[in-house]
Amino acid sequence: MAGIVAGKVAVVTGGGSGIGRAACEIFAREGASVVVADINVVGGEETAHLVTKAGGKAIFLKCDVSQAADAEALVKAAVVNFGGLNCAFNNAGVEGESSKLADATEENFMLNYRVNILGVFLCMKYQIRQMLTQGGGAIVNTASDAGLIGVKNLGQYSAAKHAVIGLTKSAALDYATKKIRVNAVCPGPIRTPMLMRIFEESPRVGEAMIAAQPVKRLGEPSEIADAAVYLCSESASYITGHALPVDGGYMAT
Numbered sequence: 001m002a003g004i005v006a007g008k009v010a011v012v013t014g015g016g017s018g019i020g021r022a023a024c025e026i027f028a029r030e031g032a033s034v035v036v037a038d039i040n041v042v043g044g045e046e047t048a049h050l051v052t053k054a055g056g057k058a059i060f061l062k063c064d065v066s067q068a069a070d071a072e073a074l075v076k077a078a079v080v081n082f083g084g085l086n087c088a089f090n091n092a093g094v095e096g097e098s099s100k101l102a103d104a105t106e107e108n109f110m111l112n113y114r115v116n117i118l119g120v121f122l123c124m125k126y127q128i129r130q131m132l133t134q135g136g137g138a139i140v141n142t143a144s145d146a147g148l149i150g151v152k153n154l155g156q157y158s159a160a161k162h163a164v165i166g167l168t169k170s171a172a173l174d175y176a177t178k179k180i181r182v183n184a185v186c187p188g189p190i191r192t193p194m195l196m197r198i199f200e201e202s203p204r205v206g207e208a209m210i211a212a213q214p215v216k217r218l219g220e221p222s223e224i225a226d227a228a229v230y231l232c233s234e235s236a237s238y239i240t241g242h243a244l245p246v247d248g249g250y251m252a253t
């Protein structure tokens, strides 16, 4: 199959929903074999089914990114089923609860820490070990505009996403001479189940978010996925250590 990642093997975490599902579909459409990883079995299996129904190659693996054994098993699944690992989109994430800092809980902090930071670290660790044996690869982590600026009532999420960008840039420097590129995408508000949960909790916040967007609309999951697949492709061969806002211009405001 022709495409910008033809013949590559990709893993996508959080592949059972939203941005991750769109990425699985686009990786496969662009010629990659895909391991769909998610803690949600129903959503993950559905994504793998959607990909194969459309003529692509995909398998589902139940994976909790905050568990080292699962992160390692994900890489193994790519190697055993498809012969290696070329591209990784570490996208699984949780939004947690919204509140001002003094009202926030340690539980919410730890949830953000485990999934949004530890999960990205563990996945990268095993992916990079495999990519070193293969002589290269490309990794994209999902941060957020909230990883570039502060966000009212979402301090713990914002802190976690800032950390994702720190891990991304540092890993890019660590492996720059090993042909492993590491980048991040920073989505603005994207029409996914995660954002819809935030909108349901506070419709006024939702309206304000759209009004603040230069393009006056939400992004679609495929608009983030397209950027991630591009960054994993050879077309982005000189791009590493970059945190790319994909946000309808919000970071330019």
Ligand SMILES: NC(=O)c1ccc[n+]([C@@H]2O[C@H](COP(=O)([O-])OP(=O)(O)OC[C@H]3O[C@@H](n4cnc5c(N)ncnc54)[C@H](O)[C@@H]3O)[C@@H](O)[C@H]2O)c1
Binding pocket: 013, 014, 015, 016, 017, 018, 019, 020, 037, 038, 039, 040, 043, 063, 064, 065, 066, 091, 092, 093, 094, 095, 115, 119, 142, 143, 144, 145, 186, 187, 188, 189, 190, 191, 192, 193, 194, 195
């Ligand atoms: N939607 C937005 O507006 C937006 C904006 C900025 C950043 N993001 C980021 O984009 C990424 C994808 O979010 P989305 O909007 O598609 O959300 P989503 O809730 O639709 O999808 C997230 C997926 O991650 C999975 N997941 C959660 N915890 C996991 C774990 N421990 N192990 C494996 N999988 C796990 C969920 O089951 C779900 O399928 C997240 O990292 C999120 O923080 C989203």
